[in-house]
Structure formats: structure tokens, C-alpha cells
Amino acid sequence: MKIRPKPLSFMIFILIFGGIGISSALDLWKTTSSKMPATYTSGAFEGNYNPSDIRGSYTFGEISDLFEIPIEDLGTAFQVEPKENISSFQCKSLESIYADLKNSGPEIGTDSVRTFVALYKGLPFDLGDAYLLDSAAAILKNLGNLSPASLTYLETHVVSLADIENDVAAKAAEVSSTIESGPIEKPKEDAPIINNASTQPKIENTPIPVPEQQEKPAQSEHTESNSEEKLIKGKTTFREVINWGLSKDSIETLLDNKKIPNLAMTIRDFCNAEGIEFSTVKDSLQQMLDN
Amino acid sequence: MEEKMSTKPISLNERVKNKRYRTWIQIFFFGLIALISINHVLSEKGITLPFVSNASLHAICPFGSIVSIYQFWTVGTFVQKIHASAFVLMTITILLAVLFGPVFCGWVCPLGSFQEWIGRIGKKLFKERYNHFVPPSLDRYLRYLRYIVLAWVIYITAVSGKLVFSSIDPYEALFSFWSGEVALTSFIVLGVTILGSLLVERPWCKYVCPLGAVYGISNLFRVFTVKRNPSCCISCKICNKTCPMNISVSTQNVVNNHQCISCMQCTSDMYCPVSSTVEFTTKGGN
Numbered sequence: 001m002k003i004r005p006k007p008l009s010f011m012i013f014i015l016i017f018g019g020i021g022i023s024s025a026l027d028l029w030k031t032t033s034s035k036m037p038a039t040y041t042s043g044a045f046e047g048n049y050n051p052s053d054i055r056g057s058y059t060f061g062e063i064s065d066l067f068e069i070p071i072e073d074l075g076t077a078f079q080v081e082p083k084e085n086i087s088s089f090q091c092k093s094l095e096s097i098y099a100d101l102k103n104s105g106p107e108i109g110t111d112s113v114r115t116f117v118a119l120y121k122g123l124p125f126d127l128g129d130a131y132l133l134d135s136a137a138a139i140l141k142n143l144g145n146l147s148p149a150s151l152t153y154l155e156t157h158v159v160s161l162a163d164i165e166n167d168v169a170a171k172a173a174e175v176s177s178t179i180e181s182g183p184i185e186k187p188k189e190d191a192p193i194i195n196n197a198s199t200q201p202k203i204e205n206t207p208i209p210v211p212e213q214q215e216k217p218a219q220s221e222h223t224e225s226n227s228e229e230k231l232i233k234g235k236t237t238f239r240e241v242i243n244w245g246l247s248k249d250s251i252e253t254l255l256d257n258k259k260i261p262n263l264a265m266t267i268r269d270f271c272n273a274e275g276i277e278f279s280t281v282k283d284s285l286q287q288m289l290d291n
Numbered sequence: 292m293e294e295k296m297s298t299k300p301i302s303l304n305e306r307v308k309n310k311r312y313r314t315w316i317q318i319f320f321f322g323l324i325a326l327i328s329i330n331h332v333l334s335e336k337g338i339t340l341p342f343v344s345n346a347s348l349h350a351i352c353p354f355g356s357i358v359s360i361y362q363f364w365t366v367g368t369f370v371q372k373i374h375a376s377a378f379v380l381m382t383i384t385i386l387l388a389v390l391f392g393p394v395f396c397g398w399v400c401p402l403g404s405f406q407e408w409i410g411r412i413g414k415k416l417f418k419e420r421y422n423h424f425v426p427p428s429l430d431r432y433l434r435y436l437r438y439i440v441l442a443w444v445i446y447i448t449a450v451s452g453k454l455v456f457s458s459i460d461p462y463e464a465l466f467s468f469w470s471g472e473v474a475l476t477s478f479i480v481l482g483v484t485i486l487g488s489l490l491v492e493r494p495w496c497k498y499v500c501p502l503g504a505v506y507g508i509s510n511l512f513r514v515f516t517v518k519r520n521p522s523c524c525i526s527c528k529i530c531n532k533t534c535p536m537n538i539s540v541s542t543q544n545v546v547n548n549h550q551c552i553s554c555m556q557c558t559s560d561m562y563c564p565v566s567s568t569v570e571f572t573t574k575g576g577n
Contacts, residue, residue, distance in 0.1 A: 001573045003572070005310075016380075020380075052366075
């Protein structure tokens with residue numbers, strides 16, 4: 001049986017749009033975020049919302065409702081004011097506001113929000129390379145529930161707002177003008193959305209100085225951990241930890257005597273498979289390495 | 292003994308119409324994607340075009356789901372910017388590929404169509420030399436580069452959880468250049484693709500496209516395939532000249548080359564001058 005261009009054209013149309021139609025009817029055709037993050041499927045936090053699924057389109061108001069974080073803390077952490085704008089402030093707006101900062105290394109964006117939420121709620125999370133403002137770090141430290149690894153992370157992934165030589169106010173005003181009106185009163189055009197602790201700095205196209213303690217070798221969060229740092233991350237494998245000096249037996253003892261199936265397996269994947277909380281294992285292994 | 296096929300002649304008008312079906316399908320999908328992309332940007336400013344979706348480009352591209360498979364399988368979430376619609380489109384296009392091969396590439400993909408249209412300028416400029424600038428000895432190996440790109444993109448996306456490919460994606464650059472959100476590297480890749488299209492037909496498709504690499508595999512088992520009847524063939528080699536992917540159709544009875552995009556240009560319905568000689572048919576049928 002052969003097919004000619006005309007019927008093939010119809011077949012293409014029917015299959016594509018018919019498929020979309022059927023998936024719409026089955027409520028499978030979704031082109032936008034549902035504003036409902038995925039949940040943990042195992043472990044101590046099973047059923048809880050997973051901050052790693054926070055999208056750039058989520059607003060601070062939505063995040064506050066979903067993760068039960070006071071909206072004021074979110075606003076203060078990322079320096080968003082006035083308060084009536086915090087609820088409608090989208091995570092992705094941070095990237096445009098702090099775009100100049102990104103050019104010199106640190107990135108403040110949706111990843112920063114995920115990290116903040118995870119640390120704030122003590123949820124399992126793969127700490128990557130996202131940076132936080134010092135205001136966010138201060139809030140997290142004040143909570144008093146951070147693990148040693150998390151505290152170490154904050155020491156090396158914080159940007160001081162006072163060091164940013166950036167016309168944050170101008171960018172914030174631009175973002176402010178695109179925020180939809182609605183139940184939230186639209187801000188006045190001359191009201192900056194970002195509150196700088198000092199007076200608004202002028203624009204200067206100079207590289208933003210990053211404090212020395214934040215300098216680290218450029219590496220993807222998912223490449224093998226730097227063996228000199230011996231820092232356990234989401235993609236650290238059992239082999240790496242053994243190479244750093246821990247014995248396989250001691251690791252398995254820590255894992256409730258569960259056998260490691262494959263040394264090349266990442267510790268996080270093993271924990272997910274066994275229903276063990278990764279952050280607890282990570283902290284314990286880190287302590288053993290540091291001792 | 293060779294199977295005798297029907298020898299009902301195809302008129303020139305009918306061939307012209309057949310070519311136009313494909314052209315109109317290409318124009319339709321190109322325009323649709325462009326409209327959706329414009330509407331997406333406008334919707335963020337509070338303006339919406341009626342009857343047009345305001346989905347993001349990533350929501351209507353099947354490749355996003357392919358790179359998101361690992362994360363969806365292991366964690367249950369999508370890679371950033373990818374939505375369920377991309378998985379629906381992936382399913383549909385794979386079904387199309389099983390039936391007709393990479394017909395998505397040859398009829399639907401707006402980036403492929405765009406390269407073809409740029410290529411028409413190249414044909415006018417370079418005439419017979421067009422599409423033959425790359426030495427065959429180099430070209431035969433470069434055709435497998437897209438599988439390396441595919442593997443690399445899938446791996447990097449799996450380990451980073453980010454849509455890494457968007458930083459070099461010419462499709463995104465082409466349909467979002469007005470949005471201010473496109474990486475400079477994407478523009479560079481798009482520029483190279485455009486320049487390359489003046490020299491070679493569909494250079495992105497041939498050498499780099501990771502989605503084309505996925506669909507290209509379907510050429511090995513697609514239900515409908517390009518078959519040539521050697522008893523009718525007059526060896527004019529027009530099929531070779533019209534093939535955008537430089538496949539030597541005239542030397543094969545069944546075209547299962549991984550680069551075929553099921554465009555049907557080599558068939559008797561379009562450019563082959565002898566009726567029922569090269570046809571898009573089921574493997575066992577006439």
C-alpha cells in the first residue's frame with residue numbers, strides 16, 4: 001500500500017492535532033506550570049512539596065502558601081519591597097534584576113529561591129551552585145536548624161548586597177512595571193521594588209567584586225566532587241568517598257548495614273532507592289570525612 | 292522477478308500539487324509556531340492574540356521531553372521549562388516516525404523548513420555546486436555527529452537538571468529573538484546555520500540536530516518507506532539531485548538511510564519523472 005503526499009498531509013494533521021485533542025480531553029495537555037510542585041515520593045518527607053520543582057513562574061505568594069514560609073521572610077531574603085508587591089513577584093524576575101551579578105559569577109535566580117526554601121524548611125535538596133543574598137543567609141542562620149554542611153554552603157555561596165555595584169533600582173522599576181495588577185495594587189512607577197540598605201547606587205559597568213571566600217573552582221554541581229575539597233554533594237559516588245579515606249564497611253554500617261550495590265552509584269540515588277533521607281546520610285558522612 | 296507496479300502516469304499538474312501540499316504544511320507549522328511564540332511574549336505583557344495558544348516554545352517542542360526523560364523517570368519531575376505538552380508531542384511524533392519515518396523533520400519542523408527556504412537562495416547562487424561543498428570523505432563521518440550531540444545533551448541535562456541545550460538552540464533563537472531571553476550562543480549557532488544553509492541543504496538537520504538523530508533511527512523500521520522499482524528506473528538520478536539529505540536513492544531498492552526525512556521529493560509523486568518508480572509505500576506492498 002503506498003501513500004501519496006495529499007493523504008500524508010492529512011495524516012500528519014490528524015495525528016498531531018488529534019493527539020493534542022485527545023490529550024486535552026484526558027487533561028494531559030498542559031503547556032504551563034500547574035503551580036503545584038512535585039512531591040517527595042519516599043523518605044521522611046514523602047508527600048511534601050519538593051522545592052527542586054519550583055519554577056521561575058511561581059510567585060513568592062504561591063511559594064509562601066505551598067511551603068508555609070512567611071511572605072515577609074521571602075521578601076526580606078531577596079530584598080523585595082514594598083510588601084504589596086512581594087506576593088506577585090515571580091522567581092524568574094530575580095534573574096533579570098541580578099543579571100549584572102551573573103556576569104561576574106554568582107547567580108541569583110530561581111535556583112536561589114529553591115535553595116532558600118529547602119534550607120528554610122529543612123527539606124532534602126541537592127545544594128548546587130546557587131547563591132543567596134546575605135539577607136537570606138541571615139534569616140536561615142537565625143532559624144538555628146541548619147546542618148553543618150548547610151552552614152558551610154552558606155559560607156561560600158552568599159553575596160553581599162552592599163557590594164553589588166548595580167542599578168538595581170532601575171531594573172527593579174522595570175520589573176515592577178510588568179507585574180500584573182489585580183488584587184495586588186500596582187506600585188507607583190517611581191517606587192523601587194528592591195530595597196537597598198543604602199541609598200540607590202548609580203549604574204557602573206564594572207565587574208561586581210565577589211568576596212574571596214566565595215571563590216571556588218568553576219565546576220558543575222554534577223561533576224565529580226573536587227577531591228581536594230572532600231565535600232559530599234548530590235552526585236558524589238561511593239567510590240569517591242572511599243577514595244577520600246572512608247572504608248566501605250564504615251559506610252555500610254552508617255547505612256544500617258545495607259550493602260552498596262555499585263560503588264559508581266551516587267549516594268543520593270542509593271538513598272532514594274532505599275528510602276533513606278539523603279541529607280542525614282550526607283551530613284553523617286561529611287562529619288566522618290572531616291574528623 | 293521484480294514486482295510490476297501500476298504504471299498510471301502522473302501529470303505535471305499533479306506533481307506540482309503534490310509538492311505544494313508539503314510546502315503548505317511547512318508554511319502552516321512555521322506560521323503557527325511563530326504566532327504562538329509572539330503570543331507568549333505578548334501575554335507576559337498582558338496582551339493576548341485570540342484563538343492562538345500562548346504556550347512557551349519549550350512547551351511545544353518534543354525535544355524537551357526527550358532530554359527530560361531521565362529526570363521524569365528517576366525523580367518524577369520535568370526539567371525546568373518543560374511541561375507535559377512536550378511529552379504529548381514526543382509521543383505523537385514518535386508514532387508518526389514509526390509509521391512514516393522522520394516525517395516530522397521533512398514536513399513539520401519549522402527550523403528544517405527555514406533552512407530549506409534559505410537553501411533556495413543558495414541554489415540560485417551556486418547552482419550545481421550547491422549542496423556539494425562538503426567533501427564526501429568528511430561528510431560521511433560528520434553525519435554521525437548528531438548522535439554525539441544527542442548523547443551529550445541527554446547526559447548534561449540529566450546531571451544538571453537544566454535545559455542546557457537552550458543555550459545553543461537555533462530554534463529558540465529563530466522564534467524568540469525579539470524576547471530578549473535568548474542566549475548569545477544560540478544566535479551564533481543560528482547565524483552559522485543560516486550561512487551553512489546557503490551552501491548545504493539543511494546543515495543543522497544533517498550534522499547537529501539531536502531530535503533528528505532520534506527520529507532518524509525510525510528509518511530502519513518505519514512502516515512506510517521509500518522503495519525504488521529498478522525495472523522502471525531509467526537511472527536519470529534526479530532522485531539523488533532532489534534529495535535534500537544527499538541520499539543516493541538511485542542505487543537503493545529500499546531507502547533505510549538514517550538521514551532520510553521522508554520528504555518524498557525523490558518519489559514519482561514529486562520529482563521522479565517515471566510513474567510508480569520511486570514510491571512511499573509499505574515494505575510488502577506496491
